[in-house]
Amino acid sequence: MTQAHHDALLRLIEAGGSTAARRTLLETHRDPLAALEAGPRAWREAGCDETQARAITGTATPSAQRELARAWLAEPGHHLLGWHDPDYPALLRRVANPPLALFVAGDPGLLWHPAVAIVGSRSPSAGGRDNARDFARAIAATGLGVTSGLAAGIDTAAHEAALSVDGITVAVLGSGIDIAYPRANAGLYARIAGRGAVVSEYPPGTQSQRGFFPARNRIIAGLALGVLVVEAAERSGALITARLASEAGRDVFAVPGSIHNPMARGCHRLIRDGAGLVEAASEVTAAVAPLAAELGDALRQRLAAPSSGAGTAPGDAATSETTDDPDYNRLWQALGHDPTGMDRLVERTGLTTAELSSMLLLMELEGRVAVAHGRYARRRHDTANTAPSGAGRGK
Incomplete structure (x- = not known):
């Protein structure tokens, strides 16, 4: 995208409100600059309410947040993908309420790479941490990516294990794209950005909030072929990720544990509710193969599409x-x-x-x-x- 298209998309992001209305606006007008130039009547026809229309008008003057985003995007390896962009990940389009845009540090092409999400407790047992490492290492060694949320515990173990075998890993943040959370994972953030991709729907400078993490989980689920829960309590964000994955038609797997381990109860609950009980990474990779083939079909369509996002609506790629x-x-x-x-x-x-x-x-x-x-x-x-x-x- 050009600088003008970036600025237009940043204005739509700042406007807030219904994501669905702003996605419709991009679908109708094919790129963010054209969407803004269409004017208030077109904005309302797309579903934007009066508050959003006023906000879009008011964002014509660059805000401090937009200046920060401009500076971040000017750095090498920093990208912004909008809903209108053909590089927007195909699998993520299928989730409920997909993000309007994604900020990416690293390689945005890896968001199309077939991956398995590995999630679980921030305070796992030693055995749970070992299981996360073993599964992530084995999955990454097959060529599949490993997606997780950069959180402490299971997420960290999964990312580090994938990197240890030179595998692909993607981290999805519940904060602004420039903020590693927790801070202790700043070094891991840098390693993933250098060799994989770090993703957030939140602009640079956005501090994490409690409600951001459940929203983040829909992106983790949406980017993956399936979700593997290694260790989780009965009330856990990992179970939200699993539910969102199931609702999006993705496979959900759980590693069983001791009946005496409270961190295994969430996994046991998932298994009772129909998640696949797995004991080896090969069971996961075999189960996600059919969806990987679907992703391959979507990629073939993307390879036939123009490389620029401007002026290209989702789904316009020819199948030839x-x-x-x-x-x-x-x-x-x-x-x-x-x-x-x-x-x-x-x-x-x-x-x-x-x-x-x-x-x-x-x-x-x-x-x-x-x-x-x-x-x-x-x-x-x-x-x-x-x-x-x-x-x-x-x-």
């Missing part, structure tokens, strides 16, 4: 057979039969990590590429030196 592309061929030639890490592929191809992630995901879903422990290789039956028919760009 893509053609051979020089970048795809370059990646195919860079891939060998021995596993190769992402850093080496970046060196060999000259492409960015974001571009490679998209192309590798598509090739993996087509059965052309195998991934293990964060390294990629051609599958054994693919011995040809040319790219497969139908390959497309990962931009």
Whole structure:
């Protein structure tokens, strides 16, 4: 997006009120600048009430919050995705009341990467923490991402374990995008932003509030193929995440524990209510495979769409057979039969990590590429030196 489009979207974010009305405004007018230029009558037709219309008008003068957001977005690796943007994560569109926009520190392309959310107690037992690490490490080693909320306890263990095997991890905040919460996780925030992605619907400078965390949980659930609850009390935010995931049609899994452990009671309740009882990461990865295929279809549509968000409404991407592309061929030639890490592929191809992630995901879903422990290789039956028919760009 251009600076003008960023500013227009920031004005819509500042206006507050019904998210649904502002999403409708973006859908109707295709980009935030056009939505603002449409005027008060169009705003009301989209469902904005008088308070919102006055707020949108009043945000014409840059606020301190918008100046802070502008400065944050000017930094390398900082991004803003709006509802109108074709890069807005496909799975997140399916949740109830999806965010109007997402601030992203790191690689926004990873929000499309198939992932499992791992959540649980902020004060887990030693065994619960070990389980979170073991599951996250094993899931990340398969090539799936690990999504969580950067909170203390289970969330922290899951993020750290994914990073330990050079896996992909995404952290969703219940505060402004520039605020690590808890503060003790500032170093972990920086590591995730450097190698994965940190996400928030709240602009820079927004302090955390109690009500932000349940709202944050719908994003965790919405970005993931499924949610794994490792350890949680009967009254736990992790159970909210599980419920939201179930309502969005995602799989919910729970790790059982001792009947004497109060931190296991939430998991046992989920199992009684129909969540999958799991004892190994392989059970989780096998169960989410069908939804991963659906995500692959959505990605194919995205690869056929324009790379700019301006002027493109959600769902406009054409579903068509893509053609051979020089970048795809370059990646195919860079891939060998021995596993190769992402850093080496970046060196060999000259492409960015974001571009490679998209192309590798598509090739993996087509059965052309195998991934293990964060390294990629051609599958054994693919011995040809040319790219497969139908390959497309990962931009």
